[in-house]
Amino acid sequence: MMMMTSTSIVYLIALPLAGAVILLLAGRRSDKWGHLLATALCASSFFVALYQLSLMFKRPSQERAVSQKLFEWISVGTFKIDAGLLLDQLSICFVLLITGVGSLIHIYSISYMAHDPDRRRFFAFLNLFIAAMLLLVLGDSYLNLYVGWEGVGLASYLLIGFWNEKPAYATASKKAFVMNRIGDMGLSFAIMIAFATMGTVSFIGVQAAVEQTSTLALTGIGIMLLVAAIGKSAQFPLQAWLGDAMAGPTPVSALIHAATMVTAGVYLITRSNFIFDAAPSAQLLVVIVGAITLMFGALIGTAKDDIKKALAASTMSQIGYMILCAGLGPVGYAFAIMHLLTHGFFKAGMFLGAGSVMHGMDDEVNMRKYGALRKVMPITFVTFGLGYLAILGIPPFAGFYSKDMIIETAFNAGGIKGIILGSVTLLGAGITAFYMTRVMILTFTGTPRWDEKAQPHESPWLMWLPMAILALGSLTSGYLLSSNDSLVKWLSPLFESHEEHHELLPPILVSALALVMVAIGVAVAFLKYSRREIDAVAPKNVSIFTRIAREDLMQDRLNEALFMRPGQELTKTLVKTDAVIIDGAVRGIGRLTIATALSLRGVQNGFVRSYAAFILIGALAMIVAIWVVVQ
Amino acid sequence: MSFISPTLDYTLLSPILILLGGALIGVLVEAFVSKALRSSTQLTLTIGTLVLSLAQLWKIRNEQSMGAAMGSVVIDGPAILLQASILIIAILSILVIADTDHFTALAAALPGSEQERHSIQTGNQVTEVYPLTLFAISGMMVFPVATDLITLFVALEMLSLPLYLMAGLSRRRRLASQEAALKYFLLGSFSSAFFLFGMAYLYGYSASVSLAGIRESVVGGSGNDVLLLLGMAFISIGLLFKVGAVPFHAWSPDVYQGAPTPITGFMAAATKVAAFGAMLRIYYTVFANAEWSWSPVISMIAIITMLFGSFVALAQRDVKRMLAYSSIAHAGFLLSGVIALNKSGLDASIFYLFAYGVATVGAFAIVTLVRDSSGEVTDLNRWRGLGKRSPWVASAFAGFLLAFAGIPLTSGFIGKFSIFSAAYESGAKGVVFAGVLSSAVAAFFYIRVIVLMFFTDPMQDGTSVEIPSALTRSSIIFSILVTIALGVFPAPLLSFITTLATFIR
16 A cells, blocks of 8 residues: 655654754854744644644545655665654644644743743753654654654753753753663664564564564564663653653653653554564563553652652553553553543643742742642642543543543453453552642642742743643543544554453443542542641651652662662672773783884884885785785 | 877866866966965965866766777766765865965975075965865876876876975975975885886786776786786785875875875875775776786785774874874775775775765864964874863864764764675675774774863863864865765765766776
């Protein structure tokens, strides 16, 4: 089947990229208008995406995908790779989310970063991120995706460490970068295996080659892709960086570490559906990782006092839901994407809300020093509240539709697996309700526990407008995407249809169970936090469980014990070995080399007669050599 | 026997003829234009000539002809590509040469004499360097397209003689410069003698001086093989001398160091293109059928050259000498393209020559910028911390070094990758192995310079980077852009070369 080609997909990426280039090259000269240009370019990219969507609607569902070949990238002998773009039903969802939420966050940042002397640089990096993320979802091969993948890693590094004058922030960005490298290794291994076994790395080529490829190779590719997804999407066991990444400015957390970049892993897995469908063991591993992370994140969320870290833990957990659902095969992909989109709205909205609170509270992030902000920040309270209702899954808010679908799909996975997964997702929903209610109570209700100097105030309209729009999305997006199964139908040409359907529990019962769990979670939180005074300083004499949760479930300790300390010991030993044996050898070789070099240099004595003698000797040697060869 | 008046195809020869014309006008400019206007007139004239020649070359890019000058010159794809490379490199070099501060005020004056002091005071400038450069370039243009041994030899001398002179024109350290010029001249003459001797043997073998005639004899296998082998060996010595392959390299470090730096850059880049161009043509068309006899020997020379160049570069303390040894190592890498003897080897060699040439001109242009009160500072120890004082210049130099080292995303990587894979394809695994090994060694000393520039503290010794003139600056910027562009998007140029580069016989 020949795919339609288009010449305008590239503008989606080119517009924000141009913004980044102009702002970085123009330097200080663009300080006055740089942020406006960046915002305008991001927004125009969004409009291009809407236009593309309208074109797609006009075509029959089998012909909606379009491609664009940009240029021949590498062509050496038989090794040939084109830089090409692919816009299909899956990528357009991401493109709209990235440019849409991205534009709102650009608008928000104009005001949020207004007092930062480096605001222009910030917008340049934001545009760079948008361009890289669009390349990630629009690339038509794993290699092109990889370029975008590295690009978002770089942009994320630059943005987390944006305030790099604080050493802790610089360290955080480094940690994120290094942990992401592990994931990136996975992706490059996946590409290498694919190229070695299939001879191609384009999505279409790989999809066509899956049938002739051994399950072993497919499982290898699948596991490596999963490793990549784990790194980028902060899944167990590489999740620790996400909490530290909160060091970046809050709009960055909203855009990159909630709505877009961290969902790249989900994209990678749904995009590679043909590989996972043919490699059941890799697929099972996906589900397990998702299930563990969703519990992990939820538990961490219960103990965090830093509002952004609580939200980050929640993001981790919600992405766990998506990964789990994507691991359930063809029935799950569409629901994973649906949750990804609704999550994009409500989580970005809540992060912006958190930013608004911090903005009003002198950058205080400790929720124990908030309280009663409902009255002074009514708009923030309402928009955050709508996001809160959405993440809980209260009907008719967005999360109700998407999360229920995941829980239902999990239960219907069949057999004991279905029961376990269903219970995990259900329990996760309860814990989510608990920790999100805790955030609401600590922040917006109760009595003020502010510092004396704090003068909380509502944020300017440039900040609350994006929050309001996202809140509207939290309210409506779930209904819009699921009524008539519109998203499922839209995505259906991409995924192999799958008729078998075991229904363990009727949908209405699942919804009821989920709501009960949520109600329990909310009730517990109310009992625990609303009825008595909250200490402005985190209490020390808490149960062992709270302490463990506060420490990210010992993940850092575990990393330390498992990797860092043995690693350090190993390093020490290696250093010793290195100093004695290797260095000895190297220095020996080095000395020998330099000695050789010096003696060779000695030949270069500056006398023409010697040089001419070399030529003569060389000529004789050459003739002798030819004579030997001929004989 | 009646004399046949020669028929010349002026359109096909026009790129060369334009250069010669420009050079002759340049001589007249020396004689008749007033001193004040001379240098700007010469610069305009030279650049105009080069650009015109390049434009003319572009017009005839799809032509193929054996008969442009009575069978003495061939115009085909590789010829066009090599000539274009030479012209582009020449334009970049001229922009650096135009900074006349590099050249002595009066070449004929004895170093340190009263006459020299006087000429410096009166603000003399050596503008003869422009016509000399044009003459050298015209020789280089003919060298890779010559199809008979006589024309080949004339071209060799035409490109060499001006270079001997130009090597002696340095403004500072004049004695070293003149010594370099003399060495280059003596050794060059010595190798020319070998070349001429080889021509005689080949004539004795085939009773013909045209490449086509010699090829016929090689293919037919008639004639005395001893004459052929001696002829091949001696011709090769002449060529290997020009490209600076071991053991015929001894002149290059001394000459590279002694010559004025812009000339060194020009010499290192353009001469290599011309000499390798001729070498590729001769080996690919004439000697191809006798591969069994020369291939092992040339492979051995390639291996020794790569290893020698890379290892000795390690011990250098002077940036120009280091670049000279690096250029020797590169000659070894390029020889693997000759050994490959297949289409991809030819394509890769042409790409490599262009990429390497552009980076070389850029690198030497930067060497001209690092100075103290007494002129250029080439002692590497005094380049410490350059990155902190002049981040742009140091970054550009780092870019060129990374290209020389063959690090991905630079033109050097694509060049090395394609040339080694071509050699591997043809079965020259030993050469490729040695190439990769010496690339690793080479990467060490290139990166050591980068570390020196960026990660050590600057010395307080008056070394500073001069703000480049607009001309030098544009040359450096263009070179670095090409170096990066060819590393990131090599495909357009590679496919252009692939479609065009086929020798006609």
